[in-house]
Amino acid sequence: MRLYAQTPARATRQVAADLFLVLWLLGWTWAGLAVHDATLELAAPGEQLAASATGMSGAMQDAGGALDDVPVVGDEVRAPFDEASGAADRLAEVGRDQVRAVEQLAVVLGLAVAAVPILLGCLIHVPRRVRFVRRASAGARFVDAGEDLDLFALRALAHQPLHVLARISDDPAGAWRRGDREVTDRLAELELRASGLRPPGPVVRRSVADGPA
Secondary structure: OOOOOOOHHHHHHHHHHHHHHHHHHHHHHHHHHHHHHHHHHHHHHHHHHHHHHHHHHHHHHHHHHHHOOOOOOHHHHHHHHHHHHHHHHHHHHHHHHHHHHHHHHHHHHHHHHHHHHHHHHHHHHHHHHHHHHHHHHHHHOOOOOHHHHHHHHHHHHHHOOHHHHHHHOOOHHHHHHHOOHHHHHHHHHHHHHHOOOOOOOOOOOOOHHHOOO
């Protein structure tokens, strides 16, 4: 598997793009965590409310329990304290509900801030890199002899823009059919470089009249 191009300039660009993606992912992950933590600070009033109400409920229960032993009127005196304790418990539950809501909001906002740019960066960069790896890895298996260059020359005729082919020959297809080695090698080199590969060393130039080597 070939992860990077053999040509230095393109390989450098690929490494830089990969590093940029890593920094992009780390940066937006940090941003998402920062938004999450900042949103969680909104839960502080709810936490304080829950803590205060819970403490009040406990105090009312203790006070009611202390008055419970008063002869004759103990139950009547305790009743208001029990009601106050129940009201404090409900208030504490409101505070806890507020905290849970803020926690859920923090998770949603953190994911929204981080996930969208991360997915966008991956959707743009990863498919391009996968296509290159597949193309370069497949092409590298064929770059081992001058005869294999004919395949890349044919691919160049099919894939390269016409104005690029015109710089190589006025009739590149005809030259390829005639077995013009110079044009064929130049076409092959064009496609190899597009695939991130280098030609396999010096190619032996020969004409069709020379016959097979």
